[in-house]
Amino acid sequence: MTDEPEVPAEEIVIAGEDELKKAIEEHDAKVDREVRRLSRRGFIVAGAATVAAYGAWKWLRLAKREGDVPCPLRRGLETNEKISEAIFSTRRLSREFPPSAITNARINGGVGLQANYDPDHWRLSIEGIAGHPPASLSLADIQSFPRRDMTTELRCIEGWSIIVHWTGVRLADVMAKFPPPPRTPFVAMESPGRGYYVGLDMVSCMHPQTLLAYELNGAPLTWQHGAPLRLAIPVKYGVKNIKRVGTIRYTDIRPADFWAEQGYDWYLGL
Amino acid sequence: MKDLEHKHPLAIRWFHWINFPLLAVMAWSGLLIYWANPIYRIGFGNRTLLKMTVAQKTYEKANLAFRLAEGLSLHFFFMWLFAINGILYVIYTIVSGEWRYLLPDRHSWREAIQVTLHDLHLRKEPPPQAKYNAAQRISYTAIIVMGLGSLLTGLAIYKPVQFGWLTFLFGGYPMARFFHFWITVGYVFFFVVHVGQVIKTGWNNFRAMIIGREVRTYD
Numbered sequence: 144m145t146d147e148p149e150v151p152a153e154e155i156v157i158a159g160e161d162e163l164k165k166a167i168e169e170h171d172a173k174v175d176r177e178v179r180r181l182s183r184r185g186f187i188v189a190g191a192a193t194v195a196a197y198g199a200w201k202w203l204r205l206a207k208r209e210g211d212v213p214c215p216l217r218r219g220l221e222t223n224e225k226i227s228e229a230i231f232s233t234r235r236l237s238r239e240f241p242p243s244a245i246t247n248a249r250i251n252g253g254v255g256l257q258a259n260y261d262p263d264h265w266r267l268s269i270e271g272i273a274g275h276p277p278a279s280l281s282l283a284d285i286q287s288f289p290r291r292d293m294t295t296e297l298r299c300i301e302g303w304s305i306i307v308h309w310t311g312v313r314l315a316d317v318m319a320k321f322p323p324p325p326r327t328p329f330v331a332m333e334s335p336g337r338g339y340y341v342g343l344d345m346v347s348c349m350h351p352q353t354l355l356a357y358e359l360n361g362a363p364l365t366w367q368h369g370a371p372l373r374l375a376i377p378v379k380y381g382v383k384n385i386k387r388v389g390t391i392r393y394t395d396i397r398p399a400d401f402w403a404e405q406g407y408d409w410y411l412g413l
Numbered sequence: 414m415k416d417l418e419h420k421h422p423l424a425i426r427w428f429h430w431i432n433f434p435l436l437a438v439m440a441w442s443g444l445l446i447y448w449a450n451p452i453y454r455i456g457f458g459n460r461t462l463l464k465m466t467v468a469q470k471t472y473e474k475a476n477l478a479f480r481l482a483e484g485l486s487l488h489f490f491f492m493w494l495f496a497i498n499g500i501l502y503v504i505y506t507i508v509s510g511e512w513r514y515l516l517p518d519r520h521s522w523r524e525a526i527q528v529t530l531h532d533l534h535l536r537k538e539p540p541p542q543a544k545y546n547a548a549q550r551i552s553y554t555a556i557i558v559m560g561l562g563s564l565l566t567g568l569a570i571y572k573p574v575q576f577g578w579l580t581f582l583f584g585g586y587p588m589a590r591f592f593h594f595w596i597t598v599g600y601v602f603f604f605v606v607h608v609g610q611v612i613k614t615g616w617n618n619f620r621a622m623i624i625g626r627e628v629r630t631y632d
Protein backbone atom coordinates (compact mmCIF):
# COMPACT_ATOMS: atom_id res chain seq x y z
CA MET A 144 0.00 0.00 0.00
CA THR A 145 2.99 2.23 0.40
CA ASP A 146 4.37 1.84 -3.05
CA GLU A 147 3.75 3.90 -6.15
CA PRO A 148 1.44 2.48 -8.78
CA GLU A 149 3.45 0.64 -11.40
CA VAL A 150 1.87 2.34 -14.36
CA PRO A 151 2.30 6.06 -13.75
CA ALA A 152 -0.80 8.18 -14.07
CA GLU A 153 1.05 11.21 -15.51
CA GLU A 154 0.70 9.73 -18.94
CA ILE A 155 -2.90 10.74 -18.95
CA VAL A 156 -3.04 14.23 -20.39
CA ILE A 157 -6.43 15.78 -19.94
CA ALA A 158 -7.77 17.18 -23.17
CA GLY A 159 -11.30 16.64 -24.40
CA GLU A 160 -13.62 14.19 -22.71
CA ASP A 161 -13.20 11.62 -25.47
CA GLU A 162 -9.46 11.85 -25.28
CA LEU A 163 -9.62 11.46 -21.51
CA LYS A 164 -11.77 8.36 -21.88
CA LYS A 165 -9.40 6.96 -24.44
CA ALA A 166 -6.38 7.68 -22.29
CA ILE A 167 -7.99 5.94 -19.30
CA GLU A 168 -8.84 2.92 -21.44
CA GLU A 169 -5.29 2.71 -22.67
CA HIS A 170 -3.99 3.03 -19.14
CA ASP A 171 -6.33 0.29 -17.88
CA ALA A 172 -5.32 -1.96 -20.76
CA LYS A 173 -1.72 -1.43 -19.77
CA VAL A 174 -2.56 -2.43 -16.17
CA ASP A 175 -4.36 -5.52 -17.43
CA ARG A 176 -1.37 -6.51 -19.54
CA GLU A 177 0.92 -6.03 -16.58
CA VAL A 178 -1.36 -8.17 -14.36
CA ARG A 179 -1.42 -10.89 -16.99
CA ARG A 180 2.36 -10.84 -17.26
CA LEU A 181 2.80 -11.01 -13.48
CA SER A 182 0.16 -13.69 -13.15
CA ARG A 183 1.76 -15.83 -15.81
CA ARG A 184 5.10 -15.56 -14.08
CA GLY A 185 3.64 -16.02 -10.60
CA PHE A 186 1.57 -19.05 -11.43
CA ILE A 187 4.40 -20.70 -13.36
CA VAL A 188 6.66 -20.33 -10.32
CA ALA A 189 3.86 -21.51 -8.02
CA GLY A 190 3.19 -24.52 -10.25
CA ALA A 191 6.87 -25.41 -10.45
CA ALA A 192 7.23 -25.09 -6.66
CA THR A 193 4.19 -27.33 -6.14
CA VAL A 194 5.56 -29.97 -8.49
CA ALA A 195 8.97 -29.79 -6.78
CA ALA A 196 7.41 -30.10 -3.31
CA TYR A 197 5.28 -33.03 -4.43
CA GLY A 198 8.33 -34.70 -5.99
CA ALA A 199 10.33 -34.23 -2.79
CA TRP A 200 7.48 -35.73 -0.77
CA LYS A 201 7.21 -38.75 -3.09
CA TRP A 202 10.97 -39.23 -2.94
CA LEU A 203 10.82 -39.12 0.85
CA ARG A 204 7.97 -41.61 1.05
CA LEU A 205 9.37 -44.07 -1.48
CA ALA A 206 13.01 -43.98 -0.37
CA LYS A 207 14.70 -47.22 0.61
CA ARG A 208 13.63 -48.23 4.10
CA GLU A 209 16.04 -48.58 6.96
CA GLY A 210 14.76 -49.99 10.24
CA ASP A 211 11.25 -49.87 8.75
CA VAL A 212 11.37 -46.13 8.05
CA PRO A 213 12.41 -44.31 4.83
CA CYS A 214 16.15 -43.67 5.05
CA PRO A 215 15.94 -39.84 4.86
CA LEU A 216 13.75 -39.94 7.98
CA ARG A 217 16.17 -42.37 9.64
CA ARG A 218 18.95 -39.86 8.90
CA GLY A 219 16.70 -37.20 10.40
CA LEU A 220 16.30 -39.16 13.63
CA GLU A 221 20.06 -39.75 13.78
CA THR A 222 20.74 -36.07 13.19
CA ASN A 223 18.36 -35.19 16.02
CA GLU A 224 20.30 -37.63 18.20
CA LYS A 225 23.60 -35.90 17.36
CA ILE A 226 22.10 -32.49 18.04
CA SER A 227 20.73 -33.69 21.40
CA GLU A 228 24.07 -35.18 22.40
CA ALA A 229 25.89 -32.04 21.32
CA ILE A 230 23.76 -29.41 23.06
CA PHE A 231 22.16 -31.07 26.07
CA SER A 232 23.67 -31.80 29.45
CA THR A 233 24.00 -35.50 30.08
CA ARG A 234 23.74 -34.99 33.83
CA ARG A 235 20.45 -33.14 33.91
CA LEU A 236 18.11 -34.84 36.35
CA SER A 237 14.59 -35.90 35.64
CA ARG A 238 12.12 -34.18 37.93
CA GLU A 239 11.30 -36.16 41.09
CA PHE A 240 7.77 -36.15 42.46
CA PRO A 241 6.32 -36.43 45.97
CA PRO A 242 4.83 -39.85 46.89
CA SER A 243 1.33 -38.34 46.62
CA ALA A 244 1.82 -37.91 42.86
CA ILE A 245 2.24 -41.65 42.24
CA THR A 246 -0.28 -43.01 39.74
CA ASN A 247 -1.34 -46.54 38.91
CA ALA A 248 1.50 -48.45 37.33
CA ARG A 249 0.01 -49.28 33.96
CA ILE A 250 0.90 -52.65 32.50
CA ASN A 251 1.95 -52.27 28.89
CA GLY A 252 3.95 -54.54 26.66
CA GLY A 253 4.79 -58.12 27.49
CA VAL A 254 7.40 -58.71 24.80
CA GLY A 255 10.20 -60.89 26.16
CA LEU A 256 8.41 -61.82 29.38
CA GLN A 257 7.04 -65.19 28.36
CA ALA A 258 10.02 -67.08 27.05
CA ASN A 259 12.69 -68.96 28.95
CA TYR A 260 11.95 -67.55 32.33
CA ASP A 261 12.59 -69.53 35.42
CA PRO A 262 12.63 -67.15 38.39
CA ASP A 263 14.61 -69.56 40.55
CA HIS A 264 17.44 -69.75 38.07
CA TRP A 265 17.43 -66.14 36.89
CA ARG A 266 20.84 -64.50 36.86
CA LEU A 267 22.15 -61.28 35.38
CA SER A 268 25.05 -61.76 33.05
CA ILE A 269 27.39 -58.85 32.37
CA GLU A 270 29.51 -59.27 29.27
CA GLY A 271 32.37 -57.31 27.78
CA ILE A 272 33.97 -56.33 31.09
CA ALA A 273 37.44 -54.89 30.60
CA GLY A 274 39.95 -57.70 30.88
CA HIS A 275 37.54 -60.12 32.55
CA PRO A 276 35.22 -62.94 31.60
CA PRO A 277 31.48 -62.30 31.90
CA ALA A 278 30.11 -61.89 35.41
CA SER A 279 27.01 -63.68 36.63
CA LEU A 280 25.02 -62.04 39.40
CA SER A 281 22.09 -63.18 41.51
CA LEU A 282 19.39 -60.81 42.71
CA ALA A 283 21.06 -60.85 46.15
CA ASP A 284 24.34 -59.78 44.51
CA ILE A 285 22.51 -56.84 42.91
CA GLN A 286 20.82 -55.92 46.15
CA SER A 287 24.18 -55.72 47.90
CA PHE A 288 24.82 -52.44 46.04
CA PRO A 289 23.58 -49.22 47.72
CA ARG A 290 19.81 -49.03 47.57
CA ARG A 291 18.32 -46.06 45.68
CA ASP A 292 14.77 -44.71 45.62
CA MET A 293 13.20 -42.27 43.19
CA THR A 294 9.73 -41.17 42.13
CA THR A 295 9.86 -40.21 38.48
CA GLU A 296 7.65 -39.99 35.44
CA LEU A 297 7.67 -42.85 32.98
CA ARG A 298 6.72 -41.56 29.54
CA CYS A 299 5.52 -44.00 26.98
CA ILE A 300 6.24 -43.35 23.33
CA GLU A 301 2.50 -43.85 22.77
CA GLY A 302 1.89 -40.60 24.63
CA TRP A 303 0.69 -41.61 28.08
CA SER A 304 2.76 -41.14 31.20
CA ILE A 305 2.69 -42.45 34.75
CA ILE A 306 4.47 -41.40 37.90
CA VAL A 307 6.04 -44.36 39.68
CA HIS A 308 8.33 -45.04 42.57
CA TRP A 309 11.38 -47.13 41.74
CA THR A 310 13.65 -48.93 44.17
CA GLY A 311 16.89 -50.46 42.96
CA VAL A 312 20.57 -49.83 42.50
CA ARG A 313 22.37 -47.40 40.27
CA LEU A 314 23.50 -49.02 37.06
CA ALA A 315 26.56 -46.76 37.33
CA ASP A 316 27.44 -48.40 40.68
CA VAL A 317 27.21 -51.87 39.18
CA MET A 318 29.20 -50.76 36.17
CA ALA A 319 31.89 -49.30 38.42
CA LYS A 320 32.49 -52.75 39.87
CA PHE A 321 32.29 -54.46 36.45
CA PRO A 322 33.71 -51.73 34.23
CA PRO A 323 33.62 -51.64 30.44
CA PRO A 324 36.82 -50.92 28.52
CA PRO A 325 37.47 -47.16 28.40
CA ARG A 326 35.43 -45.16 25.90
CA THR A 327 33.00 -47.98 25.18
CA PRO A 328 30.10 -46.09 23.55
CA PHE A 329 27.18 -48.52 23.85
CA VAL A 330 25.38 -50.92 26.14
CA ALA A 331 23.10 -53.71 24.92
CA MET A 332 20.50 -55.23 27.22
CA GLU A 333 18.43 -58.34 26.61
CA SER A 334 15.72 -60.27 28.34
CA PRO A 335 16.45 -63.99 28.87
CA GLY A 336 16.23 -65.74 25.51
CA ARG A 337 16.49 -62.34 23.75
CA GLY A 338 12.73 -61.95 23.52
CA TYR A 339 13.24 -58.21 24.01
CA TYR A 340 16.38 -56.18 23.54
CA VAL A 341 17.37 -52.53 23.70
CA GLY A 342 20.40 -50.52 22.73
CA LEU A 343 21.57 -47.66 24.92
CA ASP A 344 24.28 -45.05 24.81
CA MET A 345 26.87 -45.33 27.59
CA VAL A 346 26.25 -41.78 28.83
CA SER A 347 22.58 -42.46 29.59
CA CYS A 348 23.54 -45.70 31.39
CA MET A 349 25.90 -43.74 33.64
CA HIS A 350 23.15 -41.24 34.52
CA PRO A 351 22.57 -41.12 38.31
CA GLN A 352 18.84 -41.81 37.82
CA THR A 353 19.38 -44.92 35.73
CA LEU A 354 18.54 -47.82 38.05
CA LEU A 355 18.43 -51.55 37.94
CA ALA A 356 15.12 -51.71 39.78
CA TYR A 357 13.72 -54.61 41.78
CA GLU A 358 10.76 -52.81 43.37
CA LEU A 359 7.95 -50.77 41.87
CA ASN A 360 5.77 -48.57 44.10
CA GLY A 361 7.20 -50.23 47.22
CA ALA A 362 6.56 -53.86 46.24
CA PRO A 363 8.78 -56.39 44.48
CA LEU A 364 8.26 -56.33 40.72
CA THR A 365 5.45 -58.52 39.47
CA TRP A 366 6.22 -60.64 36.43
CA GLN A 367 4.21 -58.27 34.20
CA HIS A 368 6.43 -55.42 35.35
CA GLY A 369 9.57 -57.41 34.67
CA ALA A 370 10.48 -59.40 37.79
CA PRO A 371 12.98 -59.88 39.16
CA LEU A 372 15.03 -56.98 37.76
CA ARG A 373 14.38 -54.32 35.14
CA LEU A 374 15.84 -51.09 33.92
CA ALA A 375 14.40 -47.76 35.09
CA ILE A 376 15.79 -45.01 32.90
CA PRO A 377 13.76 -41.77 33.10
CA VAL A 378 15.94 -39.99 30.51
CA LYS A 379 14.49 -42.35 27.88
CA TYR A 380 11.02 -43.30 26.69
CA GLY A 381 9.34 -46.28 28.36
CA VAL A 382 10.37 -48.76 25.66
CA LYS A 383 13.99 -48.47 26.78
CA ASN A 384 13.04 -49.44 30.37
CA ILE A 385 13.59 -53.11 29.53
CA LYS A 386 11.80 -55.61 31.76
CA ARG A 387 13.46 -58.75 33.14
CA VAL A 388 17.03 -57.91 32.16
CA GLY A 389 19.03 -61.09 31.60
CA THR A 390 22.13 -59.78 29.89
CA ILE A 391 24.04 -56.51 29.92
CA ARG A 392 26.74 -56.26 27.29
CA TYR A 393 29.24 -53.47 26.69
CA THR A 394 29.90 -52.98 23.02
CA ASP A 395 31.55 -50.75 20.45
CA ILE A 396 28.88 -51.55 17.88
CA ARG A 397 25.57 -49.74 18.07
CA PRO A 398 23.34 -52.51 19.46
CA ALA A 399 20.16 -53.69 17.82
CA ASP A 400 16.98 -52.37 19.40
CA PHE A 401 13.62 -54.10 19.27
CA TRP A 402 11.54 -51.01 18.52
CA ALA A 403 14.15 -49.22 16.42
CA GLU A 404 13.77 -52.15 14.02
CA GLN A 405 10.04 -51.35 13.81
CA GLY A 406 10.53 -47.79 12.62
CA TYR A 407 11.13 -45.99 15.90
CA ASP A 408 14.05 -43.77 16.82
CA TRP A 409 17.00 -45.66 18.28
CA TYR A 410 18.07 -42.95 20.72
CA LEU A 411 14.75 -41.88 22.28
CA GLY A 412 16.42 -39.47 24.71
CA LEU A 413 14.13 -37.18 26.64
CA MET B 414 -9.42 3.76 -13.71
CA LYS B 415 -7.26 0.91 -12.56
CA ASP B 416 -3.94 0.83 -10.77
CA LEU B 417 -1.63 -1.92 -9.73
CA GLU B 418 -0.48 -1.73 -6.14
CA HIS B 419 2.12 -3.63 -4.21
CA LYS B 420 0.52 -5.69 -1.46
CA HIS B 421 2.48 -8.71 -0.22
CA PRO B 422 6.30 -8.71 -0.28
CA LEU B 423 7.89 -11.69 -2.02
CA ALA B 424 9.35 -13.03 1.24
CA ILE B 425 5.97 -13.09 2.98
CA ARG B 426 4.40 -14.89 0.04
CA TRP B 427 7.09 -17.60 0.20
CA PHE B 428 6.83 -17.94 3.98
CA HIS B 429 3.07 -18.24 3.67
CA TRP B 430 3.03 -20.87 0.94
CA ILE B 431 5.89 -22.89 2.41
CA ASN B 432 4.13 -22.90 5.76
CA PHE B 433 0.95 -24.39 4.33
CA PRO B 434 2.26 -27.86 3.35
CA LEU B 435 4.57 -27.93 6.38
CA LEU B 436 1.71 -27.29 8.77
CA ALA B 437 -0.37 -29.88 6.93
CA VAL B 438 2.37 -32.51 7.33
CA MET B 439 2.84 -31.58 11.01
CA ALA B 440 -0.89 -31.83 11.75
CA TRP B 441 -1.29 -35.07 9.82
CA SER B 442 1.74 -36.77 11.35
CA GLY B 443 0.49 -35.45 14.69
CA LEU B 444 -2.74 -37.38 14.11
CA LEU B 445 -0.73 -40.54 13.47
CA ILE B 446 0.88 -39.96 16.88
CA TYR B 447 -2.37 -38.94 18.53
CA TRP B 448 -3.99 -42.22 17.49
CA ALA B 449 -1.80 -44.11 20.01
CA ASN B 450 -3.20 -42.17 22.96
CA PRO B 451 -6.32 -40.20 22.03
CA ILE B 452 -7.33 -38.75 25.37
CA TYR B 453 -7.60 -35.00 25.07
CA ARG B 454 -10.81 -34.01 26.74
CA ILE B 455 -11.79 -30.47 27.75
CA GLY B 456 -13.84 -30.30 30.89
CA PHE B 457 -14.05 -29.49 34.56
CA GLY B 458 -14.12 -32.34 37.02
CA ASN B 459 -16.61 -34.83 35.69
CA ARG B 460 -18.20 -32.44 33.21
CA THR B 461 -16.84 -32.90 29.74
CA LEU B 462 -17.32 -29.96 27.41
CA LEU B 463 -15.51 -31.25 24.40
CA LYS B 464 -13.95 -34.58 23.59
CA MET B 465 -12.04 -35.84 20.62
CA THR B 466 -12.82 -39.49 20.86
CA VAL B 467 -12.78 -41.01 17.45
CA ALA B 468 -13.67 -44.64 16.95
CA GLN B 469 -10.83 -46.99 16.07
CA LYS B 470 -12.75 -47.84 12.90
CA THR B 471 -12.68 -44.21 11.83
CA TYR B 472 -8.91 -44.11 12.28
CA GLU B 473 -8.59 -47.24 10.21
CA LYS B 474 -10.85 -45.86 7.49
CA ALA B 475 -8.86 -42.62 7.41
CA ASN B 476 -5.69 -44.73 7.27
CA LEU B 477 -4.39 -43.15 10.46
CA ALA B 478 -4.15 -46.27 12.62
CA PHE B 479 -1.00 -48.25 13.54
CA ARG B 480 1.31 -45.62 12.09
CA LEU B 481 2.81 -44.18 15.29
CA ALA B 482 6.45 -44.81 14.31
CA GLU B 483 5.90 -43.22 10.91
CA GLY B 484 4.16 -40.24 12.49
CA LEU B 485 7.00 -39.67 14.94
CA SER B 486 9.72 -39.87 12.30
CA LEU B 487 7.86 -37.39 10.09
CA HIS B 488 7.03 -35.07 12.99
CA PHE B 489 10.66 -34.99 14.19
CA PHE B 490 11.88 -34.30 10.65
CA PHE B 491 9.44 -31.61 9.54
CA MET B 492 9.44 -29.87 12.92
CA TRP B 493 12.74 -28.24 11.94
CA LEU B 494 11.43 -26.88 8.66
CA PHE B 495 8.17 -25.73 10.24
CA ALA B 496 9.96 -23.96 13.12
CA ILE B 497 12.67 -22.40 10.94
CA ASN B 498 10.13 -21.08 8.42
CA GLY B 499 8.07 -19.59 11.25
CA ILE B 500 11.07 -17.99 12.95
CA LEU B 501 12.33 -16.51 9.66
CA TYR B 502 8.87 -15.08 9.01
CA VAL B 503 8.79 -13.38 12.40
CA ILE B 504 12.32 -12.00 11.91
CA TYR B 505 11.34 -10.74 8.45
CA THR B 506 8.21 -8.95 9.66
CA ILE B 507 10.27 -7.22 12.36
CA VAL B 508 13.17 -6.21 10.10
CA SER B 509 11.03 -5.10 7.15
CA GLY B 510 8.54 -3.16 9.26
CA GLU B 511 5.66 -5.33 8.02
CA TRP B 512 4.75 -5.88 11.66
CA ARG B 513 3.12 -2.43 11.59
CA TYR B 514 0.35 -3.78 9.36
CA LEU B 515 0.08 -7.05 11.28
CA LEU B 516 0.04 -6.20 14.96
CA PRO B 517 -3.29 -5.11 16.44
CA ASP B 518 -3.38 -1.57 17.83
CA ARG B 519 -5.65 -0.01 20.40
CA HIS B 520 -8.46 0.43 17.87
CA SER B 521 -8.31 -3.13 16.64
CA TRP B 522 -10.48 -4.72 19.30
CA ARG B 523 -13.46 -2.46 18.66
CA GLU B 524 -12.98 -2.54 14.90
CA ALA B 525 -12.69 -6.32 14.88
CA ILE B 526 -16.24 -6.47 16.25
CA GLN B 527 -17.36 -4.21 13.38
CA VAL B 528 -15.62 -6.51 10.88
CA THR B 529 -17.32 -9.56 12.36
CA LEU B 530 -20.74 -7.92 12.36
CA HIS B 531 -20.23 -6.74 8.78
CA ASP B 532 -19.15 -10.19 7.63
CA LEU B 533 -22.19 -11.73 9.29
CA HIS B 534 -24.39 -9.18 7.47
CA LEU B 535 -25.52 -7.66 10.76
CA ARG B 536 -23.91 -4.31 10.01
CA LYS B 537 -24.09 -2.41 6.72
CA GLU B 538 -21.17 0.03 6.80
CA PRO B 539 -17.85 -1.62 5.89
CA PRO B 540 -15.25 -1.39 8.66
CA PRO B 541 -12.01 0.54 8.13
CA GLN B 542 -9.82 -1.53 5.81
CA ALA B 543 -6.12 -0.86 5.71
CA LYS B 544 -3.80 -3.51 4.27
CA TYR B 545 -5.29 -5.77 6.91
CA ASN B 546 -8.46 -5.01 8.82
CA ALA B 547 -8.65 -5.29 12.58
CA ALA B 548 -9.94 -8.87 12.59
CA GLN B 549 -7.11 -9.89 10.28
CA ARG B 550 -4.53 -8.16 12.48
CA ILE B 551 -5.81 -9.99 15.53
CA SER B 552 -6.00 -13.39 13.88
CA TYR B 553 -2.65 -13.11 12.03
CA THR B 554 -1.01 -12.13 15.29
CA ALA B 555 -2.83 -14.83 17.24
CA ILE B 556 -1.61 -17.46 14.79
CA ILE B 557 1.98 -16.42 15.51
CA VAL B 558 1.36 -16.61 19.27
CA MET B 559 -0.11 -20.08 18.66
CA GLY B 560 2.99 -20.98 16.64
CA LEU B 561 5.12 -20.00 19.60
CA GLY B 562 2.81 -22.12 21.76
CA SER B 563 3.29 -25.12 19.46
CA LEU B 564 7.04 -24.65 19.56
CA LEU B 565 7.26 -24.37 23.35
CA THR B 566 4.77 -27.14 24.18
CA GLY B 567 6.51 -29.23 21.53
CA LEU B 568 9.86 -28.75 23.25
CA ALA B 569 8.25 -29.59 26.60
CA ILE B 570 7.00 -32.89 25.14
CA TYR B 571 10.02 -33.71 22.99
CA LYS B 572 12.61 -33.19 25.73
CA PRO B 573 10.75 -33.22 29.07
CA VAL B 574 13.95 -33.91 31.02
CA GLN B 575 16.14 -31.31 29.31
CA PHE B 576 13.31 -28.75 29.29
CA GLY B 577 11.87 -29.98 32.58
CA TRP B 578 11.23 -26.40 33.73
CA LEU B 579 9.17 -25.75 30.62
CA THR B 580 7.19 -28.97 31.04
CA PHE B 581 6.60 -27.92 34.64
CA LEU B 582 5.42 -24.44 33.56
CA PHE B 583 2.83 -25.98 31.26
CA GLY B 584 1.47 -27.97 34.19
CA GLY B 585 3.30 -31.23 33.55
CA TYR B 586 3.84 -33.61 30.68
CA PRO B 587 0.20 -34.58 30.01
CA MET B 588 -0.87 -30.91 30.12
CA ALA B 589 1.87 -29.90 27.67
CA ARG B 590 0.53 -32.57 25.30
CA PHE B 591 -2.99 -31.29 25.87
CA PHE B 592 -2.04 -27.73 24.86
CA HIS B 593 0.02 -28.98 21.93
CA PHE B 594 -3.00 -30.86 20.63
CA TRP B 595 -5.61 -28.13 21.09
CA ILE B 596 -3.42 -25.46 19.52
CA THR B 597 -3.46 -27.62 16.41
CA VAL B 598 -7.24 -27.85 16.54
CA GLY B 599 -7.05 -24.03 16.62
CA TYR B 600 -5.00 -24.05 13.39
CA VAL B 601 -7.64 -26.15 11.71
CA PHE B 602 -10.31 -23.67 12.85
CA PHE B 603 -8.18 -20.77 11.57
CA PHE B 604 -7.68 -22.56 8.26
CA VAL B 605 -11.42 -23.05 7.70
CA VAL B 606 -12.26 -19.40 8.44
CA HIS B 607 -9.24 -18.12 6.50
CA VAL B 608 -10.08 -20.08 3.35
CA GLY B 609 -13.73 -19.04 3.65
CA GLN B 610 -12.75 -15.37 3.87
CA VAL B 611 -10.36 -15.65 0.93
CA ILE B 612 -13.09 -17.19 -1.21
CA LYS B 613 -15.52 -14.48 -0.12
CA THR B 614 -13.06 -11.65 -0.84
CA GLY B 615 -12.39 -12.83 -4.35
CA TRP B 616 -9.77 -13.47 -6.98
CA ASN B 617 -7.96 -10.10 -6.96
CA ASN B 618 -7.15 -10.54 -3.28
CA PHE B 619 -6.12 -14.19 -3.66
CA ARG B 620 -3.97 -13.44 -6.70
CA ALA B 621 -2.13 -10.82 -4.64
CA MET B 622 -0.83 -13.62 -2.39
CA ILE B 623 0.81 -15.12 -5.48
CA ILE B 624 1.91 -12.17 -7.64
CA GLY B 625 2.22 -9.72 -4.75
CA ARG B 626 0.16 -7.00 -6.42
CA GLU B 627 -3.46 -6.08 -6.34
CA VAL B 628 -5.53 -4.19 -8.91
CA ARG B 629 -7.28 -1.13 -7.52
CA THR B 630 -10.17 0.47 -9.33
CA TYR B 631 -10.96 4.16 -8.88
CA ASP B 632 -13.94 6.11 -10.17
